[in-house]
Amino acid sequence: MAAVKKNQPAMIELPVLTFAGDTSIDLKAQFINTLTGIGGLVIEVNEIKEVGDYIKSTFPEPARIVNTITNLDFGLEILNFKSNPHDFSNVTVAIMHGEFGVAENGAIWLTDANMGDQALPYICEHLVLIINKNSIVPTLHEAYDKIGSSTYNLGTFLAGPSKTADIEQSLVLGAHGSKSLIVFLRS
Amino acid sequence: MTPQNKTHSELAEKFNRDVERVNWHDKTLWFVREKRDKAAHQIAEWEQLREAASQIKNNVLSNLHEYLIEFEKNALNHGIYVHWASTDQEHNEIVHSIIKKHGVKHMVKSKSMLTEECGLNEYLHKQGIEVVDTDLGERIVQLANEPPSHIVLPCIHWKKEEIGELFHQHLGTPKGNADPQFLTAAARVHLRQHFLTSRVALTGVNFALAETGEIIVCTNEGNADLGVQLADVHIASMGIEKIIPKRKHLSVFLRLLARSATGQPITTYSSHFQKPREGQEMHIVLVDNGRSERLASDNFRNALKCIRCGACFNTCPVYRRSGGHSYHTAVAGPIGSILAPGFDMAKNADLPFASTLCGSCTNVCPVKIDIHDQLYKWRQVLVKNGHTTASKKTGMNVMSQVLSHPMVYRFSGAIGRWVLRMMPFMVNNKFNPWYKQREMPKASSQSFRSWYLNQRKHEQ
Numbered sequence: 001m002a003a004v005k006k007n008q009p010a011m012i013e014l015p016v017l018t019f020a021g022d023t024s025i026d027l028k029a030q031f032i033n034t035l036t037g038i039g040g041l042v043i044e045v046n047e048i049k050e051v052g053d054y055i056k057s058t059f060p061e062p063a064r065i066v067n068t069i070t071n072l073d074f075g076l077e078i079l080n081f082k083s084n085p086h087d088f089s090n091v092t093v094a095i096m097h098g099e100f101g102v103a104e105n106g107a108i109w110l111t112d113a114n115m116g117d118q119a120l121p122y123i124c125e126h127l128v129l130i131i132n133k134n135s136i137v138p139t140l141h142e143a144y145d146k147i148g149s150s151t152y153n154l155g156t157f158l159a160g161p162s163k164t165a166d167i168e169q170s171l172v173l174g175a176h177g178s179k180s181l182i183v184f185l186r187s
Numbered sequence: 188m189t190p191q192n193k194t195h196s197e198l199a200e201k202f203n204r205d206v207e208r209v210n211w212h213d214k215t216l217w218f219v220r221e222k223r224d225k226a227a228h229q230i231a232e233w234e235q236l237r238e239a240a241s242q243i244k245n246n247v248l249s250n251l252h253e254y255l256i257e258f259e260k261n262a263l264n265h266g267i268y269v270h271w272a273s274t275d276q277e278h279n280e281i282v283h284s285i286i287k288k289h290g291v292k293h294m295v296k297s298k299s300m301l302t303e304e305c306g307l308n309e310y311l312h313k314q315g316i317e318v319v320d321t322d323l324g325e326r327i328v329q330l331a332n333e334p335p336s337h338i339v340l341p342c343i344h345w346k347k348e349e350i351g352e353l354f355h356q357h358l359g360t361p362k363g364n365a366d367p368q369f370l371t372a373a374a375r376v377h378l379r380q381h382f383l384t385s386r387v388a389l390t391g392v393n394f395a396l397a398e399t400g401e402i403i404v405c406t407n408e409g410n411a412d413l414g415v416q417l418a419d420v421h422i423a424s425m426g427i428e429k430i431i432p433k434r435k436h437l438s439v440f441l442r443l444l445a446r447s448a449t450g451q452p453i454t455t456y457s458s459h460f461q462k463p464r465e466g467q468e469m470h471i472v473l474v475d476n477g478r479s480e481r482l483a484s485d486n487f488r489n490a491l492k493c494i495r496c497g498a499c500f501n502t503c504p505v506y507r508r509s510g511g512h513s514y515h516t517a518v519a520g521p522i523g524s525i526l527a528p529g530f531d532m533a534k535n536a537d538l539p540f541a542s543t544l545c546g547s548c549t550n551v552c553p554v555k556i557d558i559h560d561q562l563y564k565w566r567q568v569l570v571k572n573g574h575t576t577a578s579k580k581t582g583m584n585v586m587s588q589v590l591s592h593p594m595v596y597r598f599s600g601a602i603g604r605w606v607l608r609m610m611p612f613m614v615n616n617k618f619n620p621w622y623k624q625r626e627m628p629k630a631s632s633q634s635f636r637s638w639y640l641n642q643r644k645h646e647q
Contacts, residue, residue, distance in 0.1 A: 001271070003475070004427065005252040007483035012249040014432060015242040017439065019232060034452060085417055089383055104230075104442075105452035118464050119416035122409050122456075140438035140453075147434065149399075153464055157441070157457040162409035165449070166324035166340065168347045169215055170367035175323060176375060176382070177409025177456065 021138025027103040028185065031136045035106030038160040039173050040181045044133065048072060051130060051184050055093060059126070063092035068116035069130065085119035094124035098158075098183070100135035102143050107159040108183065109143060111152035118154050122162075127178040129158070133185040194537040196620070199509035203624050212344060213507040219340070220501040222450025223551065230442070239439050241555035244492035247430055248482060254397040254430045255473070261400025265462040268470040275305035278474045282307060282389065282422055283314055285470055289420055291316075291386050295378075297404070297411035298322045299391030300338050300495055301424050301474060303517035304530075307389075318389075319381045321410040323374050330357045336511025338518055339448050339497035344510050378410070388414035392425035392471075393494070394440060398433045401461035402471065405444065405454040412458055421469045423460070427478050428491040440494060443553035447496040481529050486564045490525050492554040499548035499558055505541050514538060521548035525561040528569065536574035539565035597636065604630045 032042045045051060052072045059065060066088065072095065088094075096115055098108035108129050112118050121127050137143050147155070162177030173179060203209055227233045247254060259269045272278035278301075286294060294311070296302065296318050308318045308329075320329045324341035328334065330353055335341030342350070351365035360373045390411045394403040402423050404411045415421045431437060445451040463469035482488055500506050500520035511519040516527040516535060521542060527535035539562045548558040569575060589596050606613050607630035615622045633641075 001252065001255065003479035004255065004482060007479050008251050009249050009482075009485070009488065012242070012245045014246045015239050017239060017435065019235070019239075019438070038451065038455075086383060089379075102453075107453050107457070112464070119413070122412040122416055140442050141435075144435045144438045149434070151399075151461060152459070153462040155459040155461070156412075157453060158455065159453050159457075160455050162407065162455055164323045164371060164408050166322070166327065166342055167350055167367040167370055168345075169218065169340075169343075170347070172368050172371040174375065175371060175408035175410070176321065176378060176413050 017141070019139070019141045021104065021142055023138055025103075025138075027136045027138060028133050030103040030138075031101050031106060032185075034103065035101075035160065035181075035183060038106055039163060040106060040160045040183055042183045042185060044185045044187075046187055048130070048186060051095070051128070051186075054182075054184075055095065055128065059093050064090055065093040065095070066091050066116070066120060066124070068094075068096045068114070068120075083117055085117055085123070088117060088120055088123045091120070091124040093126045093128060094120045094178075095128040095130070096121065098129040098131040100137060100143070100146060101131050101183075101185075102138075102140060102157070103136050104139045105157075105159055107143075107157035109147065109155065109157055111150075111155040113152065115154075121156075121158065122177045124178050126180045126182065127158075127161075128182045128184065130184045130186060133187055193515065195509065195513050195515070195541040196537065198513035198515065199505075199541070200623060202510040202513055203508070208346075209508055209510075211346075212510060215343060216501045216507045219449060220498075220551075223447055223498055223501065224450075226446035226450040226452065230446070236439055236443055237553055237555055240443055240494075240553055241492065243431065243436050243439060244554050247432065248428070248488060248491055250432075251427065251430065251482065254432060255427060257397040258395055258400055258430055259473075261398070262471055263400075265400055266469070267400065267463065268468070270470060270472045272472055272474045272476070275474070275476050278305045278424065278472055278476070279307050279310040281472050282424070283311060283316070285420065285422055286311070286316055286387055287314075289386060293317050293319070293381075293385055294387040294389060295319050295321050295381050295385040295410075295414040295418070296389040297391065297406060297414055298325055298341075299389065299424055300518055301391060301426055302389070303334065304476065305424075305474070307424075319378070319385070321378050321381065321414055322406070322408060323371065323410075326374060326378065327353065330354075334512070334517065336519065337497060337500055338495050338520075339500075344512070382410075382413045382417050385414065386418055387420045387422065388418035389422040389424060390415060392423050392429050393444070394431045394437060395425055395429050395471075396432075396434055396437070397430055399461060401434075401459050403437065403441075403457060403459050405441075405457050407451075407455045409456050412456055415460070416464065419467060421460070421463060421467060422472065423470070424472045424474065427473050427475055428493075444494055444496055447498040447551065447553040477530055486568075487525065487529060487561060489556050490522065490529070490558075490561060492556050493522050493526075494554055496553055498551040498553065502547045502551050504543060504545065504547070509541065514541065521558045521562065522556070525558060525565060528565050532569065532572060532574055536569050539563075539569060597634070600634050604632065604634070608632070 098110045161181045162175045164175040327342040337343045347365040354360040392402045506520045524538035546559040
């Protein structure tokens with residue numbers, strides 16, 4: 001540390017960031033387009049109940065579905081928040097809220113407060129996120145303005161299903177995290 | 188770990204024996220470079236972002252001491268254990284002591300070039316601890332007992348058929364199956380078992396925020412997150428230069444990183460770890476290992492701005508046609524060639540010469556490191572310190588004599604042209620490295636000077 005202090009050059013000032021995304025474009029359309037392009041599935045709904053109907057018809061039992069949202073109106077497993085993360089190793093579908101979306105890169109910001117258990121969005125086979133369609137911001141600059149100085153254990157930008165192209169640059173969805181990502185945009 | 192005592196050109200020669208593979212390697216990396224261009228061109232303010240990133244990093248290096256103190260204070264406040272390592276050996280010992288304290292023999296690790304730099308896997312192996320690399324590409328090269336050949340695409344030099352055979356031997360997949368989808372699924376099942384049984388997970392760090400004491404880890408596979416969330420202990424290893432002043436500055440770097448690396452708008456997971464999960468123990472190991480020394484150098488300090496996107500690898504004509512292992516160092520490519528001599532000048536004296544100085548690396552660098560200028564400056568430092576081969580020295584001396592005496596220059600030019608036309612075997616032989624994997628152009632019968640004088644005569 002003494003060496004760092006001795007060797008660092010004369011102070012160079014930080015730049016003032018003046019970046020701002022274009023809010024005149026259709027943010028929802030750009031978000032859907034970008035997220036679809038990186039392997040996500042986006043579905044617009046008017047009522048939260050439609051999410052439950054979709055899940056029920058897409059993932060018939062005996063799939064294990066873990067839900068962190070209480071008003072989805074279907075009788076599936078509600079999370080025990082004090083569980084051991086290993087207990088979720090057989091989860092097929094996990095459902096949680098995201099805080100907001102970012103149009104330029106299709107990412108959704110969520111924190112441990114949304115996750116129920118921090119392992120859940122990574123360990124499940126299929127991840128379902130619900131965000132408000134009015135919450136979409138143009139770029140990461142607005143995103144960090146929104147995050148501000150909030151505190152969390154874990155906060156993440158999540159953009160699409162987990163993926164790899166390590167074998168000859170062939171894109172494969174479903175590396176170690178979820179194999180698919182379904183995002184519901186509610187009005 | 189690396190083939191000792193072989194130079195970049197010797198190793199590249201070996202790589203170049205398989206022409207078809209070299210062409211394929213070249214093309215695959217150029218494809219990634221093109222994806223980067225496409226992504227960059229979609230952002231109107233791309234150049235301003237690069238400039239801002241460069242300026243933020245300049246500020247970081249000029250105020251690193253204060254930022255490190257601020258970072259440590261905030262991380263400690265969040266219940267994170269902070270360790271300082273001045274050398275690679277110290278880093279390895281710290282990591283080992285944490286693992287030992289928890290009495291385990293097995294650890295999962297996501298991608299960390301720093302642990303490659305420190306030789307952590309080898310060190311822990313000697314202590315009887317098994318490290319499982321969980322990034323798919325890193326797992327592939329680990330099973331093959333090789334180091335990664337690229338910082339973002341660790342097994343870019345492997346063909347799928349070879350990976351199929353490797354998995355057949357190690358994971359028991361059917362012989363002859365080389366389908367990437369199938370092989371990835373097999374690796375998922377194989378590594379999931381390791382995630383579920385490892386009590387310690389080590390990750391690298393992409394960015395660390397002085398303002399909040401949090402660290403940011405970016406992956407596409409989700410391997411860092413899965414490892415951390417299922418472990419009792421999270422160890423994060425980072426070089427001291429990874430500090431960023433404020434959270435809002437991340438917007439600049441996260442917009443640049445994945446676009447520069449692979450052409451994606453952002454990595455799938457950009458995880459911000461501010462506090463350990465309930466019941467978990469979190470350690471951050473900050474490593475100097477020569478960085479503070481480099482900070483003093485006006486010529487070479489800028490290399491510390493690197494965010495490890497790999498864009499300079501993908502664009503480099505020498506990297507693409509010589510392969511990552513030719514660089515015999517943890518970080519290959521143009522950036523590796525300016526970092527490595529700082530660690531060991533004698534051992535890496537060949538690397539700054541593994542470049543055409545075309546400057547493409549500098550042009551794509553998202554934080555505007557003057558890579559090709561530094562390559563040139565390293566050559567001067569190396570020559571001054573006597574780290575050049577005898578043949579290069581003799582050649583340069585002859586060249587300087589010839590170029591400073593016009594009569595000698597004209598005479599030797601005439602002889603050279605005559606030899607090239609009449610007795611090509613005199614130069615096109617195994618003693619002349621310029622003819623390796625190269626054809627020479629046909630020599631003209633007259634020099635430019637005589638042609639020019641002739642033209643002038645006709646004009647008058």
